[in-house]
Amino acid sequence: MQYFTVAAAIMSTALFASAAPTSTPLERRACSVAYPQSIGFPINYDIHQDAGKTNVRDDFISFTNIPAGSYGCQLEVNFPAGYTIESSGNSKVNIFTEYGANKGSLFGTVEFASSPVAPTKYIINSATCESVMTYRMSIASDCDAGRVAFADTKDAGLTMTYNC
Structure with a gap:
């Protein structure tokens, strides 16, 4: 009789556990995107x-x-595939923070380039969000000549993603 009671208790627990609601799979969240402040594009x-x-x-x-x-x-x-970026000489660019407590500090270094066959995306750096985030871009070399030029649009260039 004890065996039957224990078996019945185990069976009812197993049935109850299998009938418990299942959680829904986690959905990937979309990031929000901020574009540079300007009068217009490009x-x-x-x-x-x-x-x-x-x-x-x-x-x-x-x-x-x-x-x-x-x-x-x-x-x-x-940058989309084949996006036009003009560059010459030493075209690496240092990006400096121009806001908050870290004003003037190096935020990252980048060489602006696009692939002829595929979209290009790279992350320069991340930071705590502020109401105003300003950066200065300067040729990285202390002695070489260099130049980089491109048009920043809603489809190409620099963006700030957040809430990812």
Whole structure:
């Protein structure tokens, strides 16, 4: 009799457990995207310098449309296949933070390039989201001449992703 009672208890527990609701699979969340502040697109960037770090022309990029409470801000570069980017000499670009407590610090280094056959995407760096996030782009070399120029549009260039 005890055997029957124990077996019945185990069976009812197993049946109850199998009838318990199952959780739904997690859905991948979409990131929000902020575009650089501008009067309109395209934004034409032309970052260059002559040898000896003379005739320097830096460009600035600012994001002012990130909602309060956002998290995981990530500065990204996206170019469709074959996107035109003009470059010459030493075209690596340093990106410096121009806001908050870390103003003036190196945020990342990038060589703007696109693939002739596939879209190109790379992440420069991530930071805590702020209401205004501004960066300065400058040729990275302290002595070589260099230039990089491209048009930033809604389909190509720099963006800030957040809430991923």
